[in-house]
Amino acid sequence: AIFLIKKKIHFLYIFIFNQYFCVFVQYFRCLDMVAVDGQFTFTADRPQLSCAAFLLAEPDQVIEVEYDSVDIDCRGGDFITVFDGWVMKGEKFPSSQDHPLPLHERYVNYCSMGSLRTTVRSNQNVAMVFFRVHNAGSSFTLTLRKHVNPFPCNVMSQTPEGSYTMVIPQQHRNCSFSIVYPVAIDISEFSLGRFNNVPKVKSMPGCADSGDLVQLLGGNSLDTMKLVPITDVCVSFTGPTHMKVACDNTVVRMVSSGTFVNRVSFSYRMLDRHELQNIKLNNVEDFCFNN
Numbered sequence: 079a080i081f082l083i084k085k086k087i088h089f090l091y092i093f094i095f096n097q098y099f100c101v102f103v104q105y106f107r108c109l110d111m112v113a114v115d116g117q118f119t120f121t122a123d124r125p126q127l128s129c130a131a132f133l134l135a136e137p138d139q140v141i142e143v144e145y146d147s148v149d150i151d152c153r154g155g156d157f158i159t160v161f162d163g164w165v166m167k168g169e170k171f172p173s174s175q176d177h178p179l180p181l182h183e184r185y186v187n188y189c190s191m192g193s194l195r196t197t198v199r200s201n202q203n204v205a206m207v208f209f210r211v212h213n214a215g216s217s218f219t220l221t222l223r224k225h226v227n228p229f230p231c232n233v234m235s236q237t238p239e240g241s242y243t244m245v246i247p248q249q250h251r252n253c254s255f256s257i258v259y260p261v262a263i264d265i266s267e268f269s270l271g272r273f274n275n276v277p278k279v280k281s282m283p284g285c286a287d288s289g290d291l292v293q294l295l296g297g298n299s300l301d302t303m304k305l306v307p308i309t310d311v312c313v314s315f316t317g318p319t320h321m322k323v324a325c326d327n328t329v330v331r332m333v334s335s336g337t338f339v340n341r342v343s344f345s346y347r348m349l350d351r352h353e354l355q356n357i358k359l360n361n362v363e364d365f366c367f368n369n
């Protein structure tokens with residue numbers, strides 16, 4: 079399932095690159111991934127019963143979907159539904175555990191929205207639009223906007239390499255940063271508030287009682303809840319911790335009790351073919367647990 083997302087992100091690179099050089103009308107295809115900005119139109123040339131557009135913005139942005147004009151047959155079973163996150167085969171990002179809304183509130187169907195409301199806003203840098211139309215000629219136009227998110231919590235990486243600092247400012251919540259590539263990752267710093275504890279990295283059993291920790295998770299699911307813990311860090315340290323994770327999805331998840339201002343910094347890059355092969359051959363310390 080994740081393979082599809084990866085392919086699409088690569089397409090998106092090319093798409094964003096092209097956008098600097100040409101101005102054009104933007105259309106949704108039945109299966110699409112788009113960098114959020116501007117107006118998008120879908121027009122059915124035949125019945126399309128199962129369509130989805132993955133929307134992606136920068137890590138510190140949320141996405142707003144506005145309905146401009148809609149010509150579909152709600153009574154006939156057509157729908158346009160915005161999902162707050164990404165979902166594939168029942169696997170969700172952010173996972174139900176980490177999202178502020180209960181699952182049913184993350185789906186907003188245009189056909190049952192009422193006429194007073196015309197926009198839907200996501201809680202993180204990814205969202206999704208599902209749609210089904212039974213009649214050729216049915217169409218709709220949406221405007222996708224990006225808004226600054228001053229306190230990003232859950233984030234889907236736009237790229238296979240980069241660096242990021244996640245901060246949870248004295249809130250009792252958990253945040254995940256997901257990278258849908260096999261990566262080499264360096265956690266350079268984890269700190270609780272202003273305290274500088276003795277540099278020490280504890281292995282998993284020692285972190286079980288800690289209300290504040292960073293988990294490195296890996297696996298082949300989009301859903302953080304289905305991933306396996308690779309290592310936990312629960313005492314402030316100034317790194318680096320270097321790991322290679324040969325999984326489809328690598329997640330840095332921070333658990334926060336609300337007592338401290340938790341902060342974790344990390345950088346990552348995609349593993350090359352040679353590294354992946356080595357990991358598979360001598361499966362000693364670094365591997366994907368979920369194969």
Ligand SMILES: *[C@@H]1O[C@H](CO)[C@@H](O)[C@H](O)[C@H]1NC(C)=O
Binds near residue numbers: 175176250251333334
């Ligand atoms: C955060 O995650 C921990 C462990 O995964 C869980 O026990 C706790 O209930 C979560 N907190 C919130 C606010 O969801």
